[in-house]
Amino acid sequence: MSNASNGKAVVNGMLLKGSLSSLRQVSAMVLGLLFASASSSTAGAQPLSKSFTVSPESSGLEVINQIGSIKVTASGSNTGKIMINARQVDGDARVNATQTQEGKVKVEVTGRGTVDFDIYVPLSTRLDLFTYKGAITVANLTGPVRARITTDGNIQFTGLRSSRVEAHSSSGNVVFSGELLPDGEYRLKSFSGSVDVTCPSHADFKLSASSFTGVMDLGGFPMKFDRQTNQLVEAAVGAGRAKVFLWTQEGSIHLRRKP
């Protein structure tokens, strides 16, 4: 169905804007992909893809979604590229993807609708991920990551080797598995979900864990306690090199040693 033929220019699709490597012309070079889908058809489920050339050492990605999930996988094989796949689930949201002069890629959803992202990035990419509602998944990254879900959705980090991790969900679980690097800082928070951390037995960190009404299970690691109440535990594992901050208002906290 054509938008123009019925006299009504209804844009029921997604617009993906991007720039190529000639960075100076970002605003001028709008590489537009515009397609329409009748609301009665399933054409909206067709994914859109766009890739950006980045330099692996300064690669950065910011995603601002509204409703829908964000899945980011880091790999060593596609070192110079950020590859974005966006799938419109419902509604008539638009996806804008642009690259700043500094090389950072910014993806933003506007309008109303659900969009799921499946993104591939170089290992050391700096990530800033945001969705109002929906899950966030990050795998195998070594760059810093910040992930935030305003309302409902789980955050899952697997195989991370990042020195800075910040995650927050209002009512969803935050699950981390990965290394705690000696100078690293890890802040994992959920209002009503649980916070679950799994790290290797050689991990060396200072822990601050607080849960207002939930259970705290910190088993597996021998600790020196600085403070220990029902709601707050401050302790060191080993020399206390990494900083780990876990918080949940209503959920439980689990700290596990990787078998």
Add this chain to the structure above:
Amino acid sequence: MECRAVVSSMSDYIDKHEMWLSDIEVREIETHLIACSKCQSIKLELTEVRTAARELPLHTPSRALWARIAKEIEPEVPRSERPTRVERPALSWWARMKSRQFSFTLPQLAGAGALAAALIVFGLFRTSNQDQRDFNIIKAPTALQTALLPGEDTIKAEIERRLSVINGRKMNWDPQVRDDFERHLNKIEESLRYSRQTLQNNPDDRVQQQMVLTLYHEKRQLLEDVERLKW
């Protein structure tokens, strides 16, 4: 690099949160700061706010800074949606502080914690109507009411300002999105009331102080998120 981009990265830059900025961005910011006196003085004054927050309540940032930040922000908010600021009679530095609107990171607020005990001597607990129903406290004149924690009134004022902007827009949101927002806001407010009550019974409990501050932070973050979505 444009001033707007420099200003939006300034907070990360000053806090040395360089992981959110690439080396190239840091260099671009530094180059820009050398050339642009406007951004240079914003940087200086933001640094001053950070220092002032750490030394609360000894210093307050200059009114000029807030005016400048407000000038940066307000053109992005339609005039009809701007909050009207209610001026209260300024009795003391503390009352004057209430009318300031700037944000703190949690460690900065916690750093001011040592002053909590001294401030609680001022002792007239500022409570919302809901709190009064809960605790049956006799209402003191507004100007004399004070917070349980240093910085509490400031963060409350900031939250109220943001909330009034959002309340003006909320009617245009998707009903499901609005329900989700209100459900989360209510949950935080309920916990906050409960935590404040616990703290009121035991004002020196540092764990409770931290819990209350964390919940304020949580509430502010919820509002910041919605602003980020530009709904």
